[in-house]
Amino acid sequence: MSATVNPPVVFTQDELGWVSWIEPLPEAELTERHYAGLVDRARAKSEYFRLLVRDPEVLEARTKTDKDIFYNVADGLPRAERELAAAATSRYNGCIYCASVHARFASTYSKRREDVQRLLDEGVSADLGERWNAVVKASVALASTPIAFGPDNIAELRSAGLDDAEIVDVINGASFFNWANRLMLSLGEPSK
Amino acid sequence: MSTPDIIDTLAGIKPGSELDAIRAKRVQARDNAQKSYLSLFQPIDAGDFLLLERAAVAAFVTGLHGESPVATFYREKLAASADGARLVEVIEAEIARGKTSGPYGSFPAGPLSIENTAGLIYRVSAASKPALGTRLIAALEHAHLLVFRPRDAASTDMKALLAAGWSNTGIVTFSQLVAFLSFQVRVVSGLRTLAAANA
Secondary structure (H helix, E strand, O other): OOOOOOOOOOOOOOOOEEEEOOOOOOHHHOOHHHHHHHOOHHHHHOHHHHHHOOOHHHHHHHHHHHHHHHHOOOOOOOHHHHHHHHHHHHHHHOOHHHHHHHHHHHHHHHOOHHHHHHHHHHOOOOOOOHHHHHHHHHHHHHHOEOOOOOHHHHHHHHHOOOOHHHHHHHHHHHHHHHHHHHHHHHHEEEEO | OOOOOHHHHHHOOOOOOHHHHHHHHHHHHHHHHHHHHHHHHOOOOOOOOOHHHHHHHHHHHHHHOOOOHHHHHHHHHHHHOOOOHHHHHHHHHHHHHHOOOEOOEOOOOOHHHHHOEOOOOOOOOOOOHHHHHHHHHHHHHHHHHHHHOHHHOOHHHHHHHHHOOOOHHHHHHHHHHHHHHHHHHHHHHHHHHHHHHHO
16 A cells, blocks of 8 residues: 555556555465465566455455456457456456556557547447447447447347357456456555 | 356356357356355365355345345355355345445546545444454454445555454455455356347
8 A cells, every 4th residue: 555646537558556445465475375376486476466465255256257258269250349448347347457558458459559548538428430349339238337249239239240258258248347357456556 | 068167157157158159269258257156165275254254245246236146156156165154144234334436436636636536334233243353343344345446545544444353365265256246246147148149
């Protein structure tokens, strides 16, 4: 818990820090059980992961779910569009930190940085072309409570060229960020 | 062909179906969504977040998303928990009071303020308080915030949980449980919708 927090007030693709509101475990207290929960040992440097590692079993399962949904690109939806689903969900739920990370990834993998920035600046109604609009709209429908995702979303994703396996990648990616956003938003805050 | 897991069960996915085959392409995500469920509901150590509290929060959170096989599953889980049956009606009453549409809430003051959306700030009813007790009252109020207005979360909300007797570790697991269910209920809904579109 750093002394000075400088929270961003707009959505950005810049790199942000994150500061916990409750006590992370001190690095010196981490055991092998905790390192198993962190999955990547380097995550011991992150305040966010040292907080979540208070429950190592849940963190480990969460992290492995996350990695497969986003990084397993042997088949299915291109990484750029999985990241778009994550960024759109984060924009809609209001997670400035999550949106910054996944907007950057979406830009890197799509080479469409300006379109990604329009999603951040204009919000989820920005017109990004048929395929991206369908992914954003599906992500927004899934993020709504009650859940608004329906047959029209499936039809739009298909008409934009996605097959069923790619649609499942959208469902997984968008749904996962309803998990991630709630942790990031409620346990601490971003800092510039 | 996969052995059905909790998501298959809740989404009605049959072994050998098209969706079973698609889920099998993300076997690590599939296995670890299941491990997430098991580590939240059958933890090694439930000392900081009691099993009864987990079942009550899960019934509340999934119920707030509307009636569904997921909500039914967690309501029945609460009813089957030790000392849980007495809480089913209380949680049902609180779901009815807490139901609304989200996400809403406020952004940090600045250019995004024009997107601020007002909505219900849920508090547990006076009638339900004796049955729930201090820890669960605080938990349901925070869970409602996480479900519908997560962008409203502030450091004072953490202080409220600590003051109600939640430990730092208990808060982490509780937050994971609500956030995980927000994921699970959506995956199930999405897969059900896709299966129905193919029927």
